[in-house]
Amino acid sequence: MVIRAFITHKQAERFADCQDRFGVNTDTKSIAVSDGMGSTWQQKIWAQLLVETYTNSRDWNLSKESIIPLCQEWRAKVSEFIQNLKDTNAPENIIYRNERNFAEGRSAGATFVGIRLDGSKWSGEVLGDTCLIEWDGNEAKFNTSQDTDAFDSYPDYFDSNPLKDGKGTPKSIEGTLTDDKKLLLVSDPFSEFLLEHSKQGDIAKYVQQLLSVASHDDFEVLVDEWRKEGMHNDDTTLVIVESDNAEALTITYADNIAEMVEKEQMDKESVAEKVEAESTENTNATSAIEQVTDKQDESPYREKECNASDPVNADTIIEEFLTEYKSVLEGKCKGKSQKAIKKFWSELQYKTTQNAAKEALRTILDKYVIYAK
Amino acid sequence: MAKNDKQWSSATPGLLIILLDQSGSMRSDYEGTTRTKFATLAVNKVIDNIIQKNFDGDAPKNRCFISVIGYNHNVKELCSGWLKDLDANPLRYETLKKKTPDGTGGLVEVEVKQPVWVEPIDKDGATNMLGAFQLAKDLVEKWMADNAEGPAPVIINISDGVPYYEGKDPRDCMRETVALAKEIMELSNNDGNVLIFNAQIDESNGKVVFPSDRNNISQEQAQFLYDITSEVPDSYKAAAAKNELPIKDGSRGCIFGADGVQLIQLIDFGSSRAGDKGL
Known part of the structure; x- marks a missing residue:
């Protein structure tokens, strides 16, 4: 299987602000995308935890029960983050706001889509408006936990506070990746934009544009053009999975958010x-x-x-x-x-x-x- | 119908103007305290909430500019700034005790610092609502000249009565204020018209919530409020539902005789574009 993966941030923000995360693990043959929800707190840490935990395992599946240990891990990482703010003399209001949120039990929310490959078969879970799109050359099938007529500003999500329920129920998804199909794991700007064009009957040209992206610069150009065409301005992630008749996963291109932030x-x-x-x-x-x-x-x-x-x-x-x-x-x-x-x-x-x-x-x-x- | 559906973002930030009545009558009793204390608490809370919605742990994102204008016989900008600057520069912090979950199913009392940007008034004064709307209009016009592609500005007016200034007949004051408010509501950019939402917190004359037909309103003061309020755009209907505000086609975003809960609901509804996807 051949993998290409791209990520970018909201317009007028930075990679350091980007709350999307993705992971591809060629050992476990796992791929995941998670979108930290903007109105929550420390959602980058949460999205990263969900993606890493899923892709580092061959059999860990996401559910409201299985994420409970992750909630403790999230809390520990946030505590480290706050300590680091104090150690580096961060501005007082930033320390105060983080400490206050921690004391008040404020939490992070994130959507998720993840799959594992077993030969040409794939299976996984999806929650929220992060989506897996199966493309057969003519039609797109949208795999999401939500009603595809109702993408709105309140998607289903996992909550990092074990005392909160989050929203919605993860949906199990599965299929077979044959030569004529592609899988697109995408965060919500693409989910909504492509769904809209699927309804309009002209999705094919947009999918072809996505499939032709070969570099980060190509990706930025495409995202910029689609935003002008009405795609909403948000962190945007795309992972393309294509069959090459080999069982092994080969990453031909993958953005590295940590390196982008460092640069x-x-x-x-x-x-x-x-x-x-x-x-x-x-x-x-x-x-x-x-x-x-x-x-x-x-x-x-x-x-x-x-x-x-x-x-x-x-x-x-x-x-x-x-x-x-x-x-x-x-x-x-x-x-x-x-x-x-x-x-x-x-x-x-x-x-x-x-x-x-x-x-x-x-x-x-x-x-x-x-x-x- | 104007769309007003552009989300406040770093690329296209929003402008939120809060007009806050600081006339003498605001010292009257309300919700176990006074109107001015409750209203300033609500305004401080909404600024704090907007910062919180746009705070991911690193820093507040400058997705909107907030200006609070106080009015009695004078009109004065009480505070204004981008979210990052407001967060870094409150007037002071108030320490409150708050019960929060302790992570094991129980509650623990913790001290929480609450930033304060606006203070209650302690003096008498008239109600120059016209002057407040005029200052708001100036700010909005300047903003829209520089931000034609951004969200249309939103004005939330919190008062406990009708305009009264310069010793004029209140009916003349109301007429002048309605005329100016209508001018403001005619201002528009690519996102839609400038929106004005109102909360009137004097509960002694009955209650009117999100009215859709002026003819069904008996109170003259409530009719005035209707006249200076925008119709709720479709893009705000989800926020109205989330805040349990009764909405139908043609509803205007105002509450006459708002109690404390409704005041907070109205402010939350009016500032709902400020933030990313919500819970």
Whole structure:
């Protein structure tokens, strides 16, 4: 059997944010895809646990009973995660929110599809809108635990808290992979998009596009195009299984999410270094502003005593405003790195600067009575 | 009918504006406390919930921008920011005791820090709801100019009465506010029209929940609320059902005479686009 596997994150997020996971184990001949649910917590750890446990075994099957030991494992991994946050001096609010969620028993949810191959026969389980699609060249059969007319925002899922029931019941699935068939294990953006096109009668061209994906770049291009055609913006995973008349599993291509996250982090660090260098220039520019302000502090206008009958000089007000504005803006950016400040400004556009300007002006205007000309 | 079905995401973030009545009457009794204390608790809770929905353990995802505008005789932005910044910068934390499952079937009392972004009022004041909607309109117009492809903004107004400002006849205030609210509801982008949902928390004049026909409303103040509220789009019907809000075709997203539970349901319903797939 020949395997190709691809994964990508939501638009405008990063691989580090991706909550989908997949696994392919050529020893156990097991393949699994899991999608951590966005509104839950520490779902990446949960999705990874489900996928690893399934694919590391030849006979472990997913059920509400069999996942109970995994719930303890999840809890232990989350506890390690929180300890690591403390050890690395993570921001206080991040530590607090994780500790609070842990204390309150908040949990992770994830959908799942997994199969094991025995010769050309395959069998497995599915829960939620992560789906196994059997393609015979003309028609697609969608294997999901849910009613295929009702993919919505509340899919069936496994819960990492053993005291909670999750939703839905895992469905056992099985079949035979013959030369004329392909199996596609997919997460929900593909499930929904392909189901829609199956109903419209034009799914064939889309499946052909999927089957022609040979690299991660191809995959990103396809996902980007399909998102423009209406596929919803979410983490997206695809595993293609094709028969080559051999019993052994051969992985011809597989994305590695851990490596992608690491590369992303390295790229981020090198950009941060570059920004640090740029911010030194900005600091020099800021120092220049400070110098001008300091100089203006010595100006004759500021030294002149104003009596009640004199209007306040506009230059005086402008100088004081600039000093106050800088102070207020720095307060709003307090604790942020230079890179974060730049990103913060670009995301917020005018709002933070406008608010800082208003606050600074208010402070200044509280000190003076200004006469109209 | 406008679709309003675009999910709030990092690529297409949403804008949620909460208008919070801070007039003197909000110091009246409500749900064992005062209206202002309960309402600010509800607002702080909804901000916290939205952050929680978008917090995977690493950091809150900036899938929406929240602005809370308080109004009495003045109109003031009480807090605003992206989720990550709001989470990093509450006004303060309140320590509460909470019973939580201990993992073995029992309950254990733990101390929980609850972030506070908005405080209750303690002074008297009028009800410049018009001014609040005007500020909201300015924010919405600026936002939509910069985010034409994103979700249409949502405004949730929490009040305990009708607008009253500048010593004007309340009927004139209501008329002016209705006119402005209608202008706001006419604003739209590719996702649909700007949505306004309302909760009025004075229970002394009866209750009207998600009305679909103005002619069936007898209270003048409830008719006013109907007039400044958007019809519930199809995309919000699942959220209405999840919050046990009675919905039918043509229902407007407002509750007149909301009790504490209904206030929280309304806010939860109105902010339901904020987050990924839910439980």
